[in-house]
Amino acid sequence: MRKIKEFFVEKLILICGLASIFFVVLIFLFLSKEGLAVFRSVRPLDFLLGRNWYPISEPAQLGILPLICGSLLVTLGAAIISIPIGVACAVYISEVAPLKIKEVLKAGIELLAAIPSVVLGFIGMVTLVPWVKSIFHIPTGLTALSGSIMLAFMAMPTIVSVAEDALYSVPKTYKEGAFALGATHWQTIWRVMLPAASSGIVAAVMLGIGRVIGETMAVMMITGNAAVIPHSILVPVRTLTATIAAEMGEAVVGSEHYFALFAIGIVLFIISFIINVTADLFLHNRR
Amino acid sequence: MRNTQRSQKIAFFFLSLATLLIVVPVGLIVVIIIQKGLPAINWQFLTDIPRQGMRAGGIFPAIVGTFYLVLGAIIFALPIGLLAAIYLSEYAKDNILNRIIKLAIINLSGVPSVVYGLFGLALFVVFFKFGASILSGSLTLGIMILPIIITTSREALESVPQSFREVSLSLGASKWQTIRHIVLPNAIPGILTGTILGLGRAAGETAPILFTVAAFYLPQLPKSIFDQAMALPYHLYVISTQVPNVDEKIRYGTALVLLTLVLFMNLIAIIIRYNFRKKKKW
Numbered sequence: 001m002r003k004i005k006e007f008f009v010e011k012l013i014l015i016c017g018l019a020s021i022f023f024v025v026l027i028f029l030f031l032s033k034e035g036l037a038v039f040r041s042v043r044p045l046d047f048l049l050g051r052n053w054y055p056i057s058e059p060a061q062l063g064i065l066p067l068i069c070g071s072l073l074v075t076l077g078a079a080i081i082s083i084p085i086g087v088a089c090a091v092y093i094s095e096v097a098p099l100k101i102k103e104v105l106k107a108g109i110e111l112l113a114a115i116p117s118v119v120l121g122f123i124g125m126v127t128l129v130p131w132v133k134s135i136f137h138i139p140t141g142l143t144a145l146s147g148s149i150m151l152a153f154m155a156m157p158t159i160v161s162v163a164e165d166a167l168y169s170v171p172k173t174y175k176e177g178a179f180a181l182g183a184t185h186w187q188t189i190w191r192v193m194l195p196a197a198s199s200g201i202v203a204a205v206m207l208g209i210g211r212v213i214g215e216t217m218a219v220m221m222i223t224g225n226a227a228v229i230p231h232s233i234l235v236p237v238r239t240l241t242a243t244i245a246a247e248m249g250e251a252v253v254g255s256e257h258y259f260a261l262f263a264i265g266i267v268l269f270i271i272s273f274i275i276n277v278t279a280d281l282f283l284h285n286r287r
Numbered sequence: 288m289r290n291t292q293r294s295q296k297i298a299f300f301f302l303s304l305a306t307l308l309i310v311v312p313v314g315l316i317v318v319i320i321i322q323k324g325l326p327a328i329n330w331q332f333l334t335d336i337p338r339q340g341m342r343a344g345g346i347f348p349a350i351v352g353t354f355y356l357v358l359g360a361i362i363f364a365l366p367i368g369l370l371a372a373i374y375l376s377e378y379a380k381d382n383i384l385n386r387i388i389k390l391a392i393i394n395l396s397g398v399p400s401v402v403y404g405l406f407g408l409a410l411f412v413v414f415f416k417f418g419a420s421i422l423s424g425s426l427t428l429g430i431m432i433l434p435i436i437i438t439t440s441r442e443a444l445e446s447v448p449q450s451f452r453e454v455s456l457s458l459g460a461s462k463w464q465t466i467r468h469i470v471l472p473n474a475i476p477g478i479l480t481g482t483i484l485g486l487g488r489a490a491g492e493t494a495p496i497l498f499t500v501a502a503f504y505l506p507q508l509p510k511s512i513f514d515q516a517m518a519l520p521y522h523l524y525v526i527s528t529q530v531p532n533v534d535e536k537i538r539y540g541t542a543l544v545l546l547t548l549v550l551f552m553n554l555i556a557i558i559i560r561y562n563f564r565k566k567k568k569w
Contacts, residue, residue: 006463010378016367017374020391020437023430027398030409088305096299097306105306107557112313114553116491117400118520119542122527123316126535156309186295207397214399216494217520221528241401241494248405248498253413265405269398276397280390 031269035262038062047263053227055247055257062260064267066229070144070237071213073230074223077148078155078212083205085152086159090204093160094167095189106164113157121218124150129222136234142224144237150218155208162207162283166200167193203282210275214268216241240264317550320543327540336506341526342533346541351508352421352516353490353548356500359425359512360432360489365482368436372478375437376444377466396434401494403431408498422512424500431495432485439484443477444470476563480556487552491545493520503529519545 050063133141224236335345407427
């Protein structure tokens with residue numbers, strides 16, 4: 001009797017173990033089921049490289065290039081801000097900070113990661129957006145730049161914690177060897193620790209960027225939502241994620257617009273898939 | 288020699304500057320929200336329905352909605368996540384299947400939250416015909432927090448020393464008995480940490496519930512799991528972007544309630560983990 005029970009328990013455990021594969025496949029299947037239908041009316045290349053996104057005009061123009069550019073611009077800005085600051089903070093926490101401050105800082109970074117994106121978006125709206133407007137003397141502060149700054153704060157916790165892990169896992173002997181040769185602490189960090197942890201740091205940066213590309217609410221609230229190809233960082237843009245979030249509520253189930261939004265979902269899914277798999281390769285490459 | 292010392296000083300200065308650049312704004316964000324939100328918080332704000340087109344009254348339905356959603360998500364995700372973690376730490380061999388499972392978990396945790404929303408819409412709302420409902424929203428959130436629960440629970444299970452298992456097995460206990468009576472009890476604090484982190488994440492996310500459950504304005508409490516519901520993060524989004532002329536105080540108040548809820552859960556998780564690490568005897 002107990003044997004039978006254990007047999008079932010172990011089968012159940014196996015099934016649950018496979019659940020994550022099942023859900024990834026399920027997500028991809030259902031995105032495809034709804035999203036691929038859009039290619040009955042638009043050719044894939046025209047969809048990806050079309051310069052006009054007018055989903056509700058007659059006939060609908062479904063080109064997501066402006067949205068891709070919006071996402072890229074905001075992400076690039078966030079990366080430029082968050083990568084140096086994030087990596088420097090990781091070095092500070094793992095190498096320089098005294099033990100007590102280290103614990104506090106780590107908890108602080110964790111809390112930053114926990115702040116809901118809608119709260120950050122709200123705070124961005126009421127503080128950052130007016131600042132950007134008055135500093136640059138532009139008609140609206142809802143710009144790609146505001147989005148980049150806010151998103152940088154969402155990427156930093158990921159970058160800091162993964163990079164800090166990478167630095168921590170560098171063997172102690174490397175450091176001791178460098179010290180024994182008379183190197184200063186900073187020389188050791190710069191010439192020994194950072195190169196030794198480089199693949200982990202690359203992974204950290206990639207995961208941070210992945211977080212930024214997928215971020216939705218804050219971006220929708222502070223980038224101004226204009227689906228045109230941006231020519232500067234001080235104009236409103238609209239990202240892939242914000243388009244889905246803003247328009248799905250109005251799209252009729254089964255309409256061309258609805259299918260197009262799912263197709264954008266496929267694009268996002270594939271981007272995040274590539275980023276995560278590559279980052280994982282970098283993480284496993286270390287040593 | 289003096290030169291290298293000086294460059295070290297300059298370098299360390301910039302490192303601490305970078306750290307301040309992260310820590311100070313975070314502190315400011317929290318302080319601003321507390322300072323401007325606190326005056327809005329009173330008993331009526333927490334227990335009344337929104338009135339006058341959400342420009343007055345309270346946020347009670349949104350609090351209740353978020354509570355139901357989080358509860359539903361954890362009821363779905365905890366058993367599956369825990370069993371998956373048991374599989375990975377106790378049963379899985381180091382083979383290609385194990386590698387694929389780990390890759391799948393990494394991917395699940397990287398999928399953008401709005402894509403979860405699309406998926407929930409396609410699968411639960413349209414395909415299963417649950418409609419926009421607490422059920423659809425909870426299941427969507429549940430799948431989203433699954434990787435958090437699996438990863439933290441697995442770490443907790445793996446940190447139980449191998450010798451515990453060996454002793455139990457050598458006393459004649461079966462593998463499942465060993466897991467059930469020896470490994471699990473020793474891993475509970477870690478599992479709890481993961482669960483609470485998952486709860487916090489589910490409570491704060493907006494994009495996955497946009498099309499699966501969230502109601503713009505619903506001045507009553509949901510009666511069944513097939514009803515729509517208001518939710519705190521979506522409510523904050525609505526009153527700060529969709530409804531004009533909402534009193535600043537109400538916006539900050541809502542942000543404060545949401546932030547407190549999420550940070551409180553994270554703080555509990557951090558404390559449990561800290562105490563557990565300190566008490567650990569092995």
